[in-house]
Amino acid sequence: MWKFLRKNKRRFHVEHLSNLKLISERTGITDERKLALLESYGETIHDENKKYNLTGHKTLTDLIENLIIGSLEPLSGINVPRGTLFADLGTGAGIPGIPFAVKYDECSGILLDSNQKKIRFINKTCTELGISNVNGVDLRVEDAGRDDNYREKFDLVITRAMSDIYTIAELGAPLLKTGGSILLYINENQKNYSVNLLNHLDELGLSMDSSRSLTITGTDTFDGLLLTKTKPTDDKYPRRMPVISRMALK
Template sequence: MNPEQFVQELSKHNFKLSEKQIKQFKLYFTNLVAANEHVNLTRITAQEDVYLKHFFDSITPLFVFSSVFKPNATLCDVGAGAGFPSIPLKILMPELQVTIVDSLGKRLTFLQDLVTKLDLEGVTLVHGRAEDVGQNKLYREQFDLVTARAVANMAVLSEYCLPLVKTNGYFVALKGPKAESELKDSQKAVKVLGGKVIESQELTLPESDEERTLILVQKVQATLKKYPRQAGTPHRKPIH
């Protein structure tokens, strides 16, 4: 998917990119590739792959779960790495208030530089592990939306993300192909953490055989105080 095809594909979904937005994605690509030589941000560096597997992939929730992406919503992206999915979402919806949580300082340095170069406002970067941030009252149950892409399996991911979601807010998980069994294994964790799976949608990225699964979880009740557990515990002992 080259930049022109990216623009065309978005227009099919009623997103007409401005010159500024087109330029922001181009800048994002060049900065990502340049920084990747010094910091391990991604294995995907070819332009057509970055546009398809990072940029387009990151914004699929806007097409599939459009009703939950309200203007001025607060969004927290857990383990965003090089800024996926939150930065592409922010470029498309500039009024989103975005908080990015990552445990690696070097990635956050890249993101800080990127946010400045792309002239994005309303982006906060938080250095920390999801388990610690989820227990911090500044962030706990403060967000309308929490996203995570390719971070951990669904049971573990739910413990990272659901404590950050406001009651009646949503957690959007961007997963790879065939996530059914993972979703099934996470049913107890989702429920214990106050969530309810609303929808799971499979899709294939345009002009490719890249399969993805998007999962929408609504927070139906407050998360018990003991979650998230100490850093490392959700991964070692997932809720089953």
């Protein structure tokens, strides 16, 4: 029997069936095991959030709609090949990395965050639910980009609400192989593509694929923006966070 069944002790009632139906309709997932895993993950966050702050979403319905479904909706227009190696930057409680790992269970990845408590939560939750294709790593993203174990090792970088586009691009580009992509979840206020930003993307070896801008519905409104790495990133990147933050304001 799947591990998540022990954790969840299946509640076959209206709310449970409604959650599964909502996830399936909005994400295109029909596999019952994956749907149950995603709901169980949402319930785990909801329960742990009562003990310490993992997310600002307090109800299970809001959490499922905005964190889980909101992590997966923009992926409907993106090809994710089998064997893709991904990194989730500033993952927090595992968003969007854990929903991504459940949907694309033939891919694998790491979830980066410098908050040890959240990384412990991620790894404990993945073990309990039987999610074995991803693990949390307690490491600053800028340090990962200078570490040979992580630099230019990934096919895809994903991140949601971590920072501005300028900063995410500089932190993500060094982790990508040439030909890889960064998927950012951006809000309306981040859609100012300044000359400074566009020049920075070019220097990092990134190009903007504006055709992949997909709206994520829910209480939180984001667009999915895809950046593709077309050439190697200079070794001077990523710089230290104070430098990146200062330059992002220009």
